[in-house]
Every structure is written in C-alpha cells, then in structure tokens.
Amino acid sequence: MTWFRCPETRPWASMRLFCLPHAGGSAVFYRPWAKEAGPAVEVQAVQYPGRADRMADAFVTDAHQLARLVAGAMAPLMDRPAALFGHSMGAVLAYEVARLLEERGAAPVHVFASGARPPDDRGDERVHEKDDDGLVAELAKLGGTDAELLADPEMRELVLPYVRNDFTLIEKYARRPGPPLAAPLTALVGDADPHVDEEKARGWERATSGRFALRVLPGGHFYLADQRSAVLAEILRTLEVPAVR
Numbered sequence: 520m521t522w523f524r525c526p527e528t529r530p531w532a533s534m535r536l537f538c539l540p541h542a543g544g545s546a547v548f549y550r551p552w553a554k555e556a557g558p559a560v561e562v563q564a565v566q567y568p569g570r571a572d573r574m575a576d577a578f579v580t581d582a583h584q585l586a587r588l589v590a591g592a593m594a595p596l597m598d599r600p601a602a603l604f605g606h607s608m609g610a611v612l613a614y615e616v617a618r619l620l621e622e623r624g625a626a627p628v629h630v631f632a633s634g635a636r637p638p639d640d641r642g643d644e645r646v647h648e649k650d651d652d653g654l655v656a657e658l659a660k661l662g663g664t665d666a667e668l669l670a671d672p673e674m675r676e677l678v679l680p681y682v683r684n685d686f687t688l689i690e691k692y693a694r695r696p697g698p699p700l701a702a703p704l705t706a707l708v709g710d711a712d713p714h715v716d717e718e719k720a721r722g723w724e725r726a727t728s729g730r731f732a733l734r735v736l737p738g739g740h741f742y743l744a745d746q747r748s749a750v751l752a753e754i755l756r757t758l759e760v761p762a763v764r
Contacts, residue, residue: 521592522566522588522589522592524547524550525561525562526553527554531558532559532560532561533559533600534600534602534628535562535600536562536563536758537596537602538564539604539605539612539613539616540565540609541741542607542686542689543686544606544609545567545571546565546566547564547571549562551747552747555748556754557760560758569681570681579688580688582612582691582692585612586618586619587619589616590619593616593625597625603617603627603631605630606743607633607634607635608635610634611635611641611689611692614632614700614726617630617700618697628702629702629705629758630702630704630727632705633708634707634708635715636714636715636719637706637720637722637725637726638726639722639726641690641692654679654682661740662739699728703730704724704727704729704731704732706721706724707720707736708720708734708735708742709737710735710738710742711737711742715740717733717735721733732757736749
C-alpha cells in the first residue's frame with residue numbers, strides 16, 4: 520500500500536506539497552486542498568498505517584521510524600521542488616522528515632509547522648494514558664473529532680486504537696541532537712488554540728537556521744478547517760506560486 524493519497528495528479532505542476540495529518544487524522548483531511556492549491560501545486564497527503572484504507576496495516580509506534588518511512592517513500596516523488604506541511608503531530612513529523620531529506624541531499628524548499636509546540640519543547644502531556652472516555656474528552660476539547668460519533672461503541676472500537684497509538688507516538692517523541700534545519704520554516708497557529716499559544720509557536724524559530732515566519736490566524740486547534748483559504752494563500756505566497764483566480 521502506498522503512503523500518499525493524491526486527490527488530483529498534476530504532472531505539469533512545478534511543485535509538490537506533502538501534507539502530514541494530525542494525531543487520529545488521515546489523508547482525507549487534505550482532500551479539499553488540491554483544488555484550492557491551484558494547478559501549479561500537486562498535493563500529496565500522507566496516509567499513516569492503521570486507519571482508513573490502511574486499516575489492516577500495523578501501527579508505527581515511534582515517531583523517528585515513521586519519519587524514516589515517510590522520507591523513504593517520498594524519494595521517487597522528489598523529482599521536482601517539494602514543501603512539507605504538517606498539523607499538530609504532523610508538524611513534528613514534517614520536521615523530522617525534513618531533517619532526513621536534508622541529510623540525504625534532497626532538502627525541501629520550505630516547512631510549514633501548524634498547531635504544534637516546537638520539537639525541543641514538547642511538554643509532559645500523557646493523553647495516551649487516559650481511559651477511553653478521557654481520550655474522547657480530549658478529542659472533543661481539541662475539536663478535531665465529532666464527539667457524538669465517538670458515542671457509538673462500534674466507532675470507538677474502530678477509531679480509538681489508532682488515535683491512542685498516535686498520541687502515544689507523539690507524547691513519547693524526543694528530539695535527537697543535531698543541527699537545525701537549513702530550510703526556511705513557517706509556524707502557523709490559531710489564536711485560541713488550547714494546546715499551543717503564540718509564544719510556544721514562536722519557539723519553532725529554534726528549529727531552523729533559515730528564514731522564519733510566524734502566522735497567527737483566528738480559531739482553535741483546528742483553525743485550519745475554517746481558515747483553509749487563508750492557510751493556502753499563505754502557503755502559495757510563501758512558495759511564490761500563483762494563487763488561483
């Protein structure tokens with residue numbers, strides 16, 4: 520099973536944008552981005568194992584291993600400039616993938632880290648240790664999953680194992696020593712995010728020796744659902760790609 524879902528293949532696109540989902544998320548989260556990104560960008564969304572059409576695939580329980588697998592799968596798709604966008608857990612994974620790509624001489628042109636604390640300041644949350652009700656409550660607080668949906672026992676049985684795996688993976692993550700990224704980096708955050716505030720998001724500046732920018736948009740942890748057009752406009756402006764008229 521391939522690692523990427525491409526809503527619209529664009530062999531003529533000048534750039535690829537690789538999108539990494541949040542904990543409990545899947546590639547479908549980024550499906551609407553393809554049309555709005557315009558013809559010059561091909562969106563490739565990562566599909567983590569253990570969910571959606573990869574439900575039968577074994578979980579990856581270590582963030583560094585997952586980053587290695589994603590970076591390896593990207594190799595055949597690096598025939599044109601590539602940028603990385605990750606939200607929440609996906610932001611830290613995008614950073615680790617970018618580190619690997621730089622080591623391999625295939626550096627991304629830009630990294631976008633959304634709704635996440637920086638790699639060297641992860642906090643001490645232990646959501647993965649909560650019981651099922653506690654896990655559902657945390658998801659409801661963040662606003663990313665329909666709490667009513669998870670009131671259904673069958674849906675819980677289907678969804679909560681991979682959600683718990685993702686929280687375990689990211690809460691046990693620790694940045695390994697090494698130089699900062701050379702690639703420029705933009706951090707994005709919602710102004711009412713209960714997980715990461717503007718000050719914490721600014722800490723991403725330590726993750727790069729390249730150009731850094733911070734963008735604060737209205738909304739909570741999943742601000743980018745309501746602010747998709749603004750997020751994509753920021754990405755296209757940063758990458759100097761013409762916006763769709």
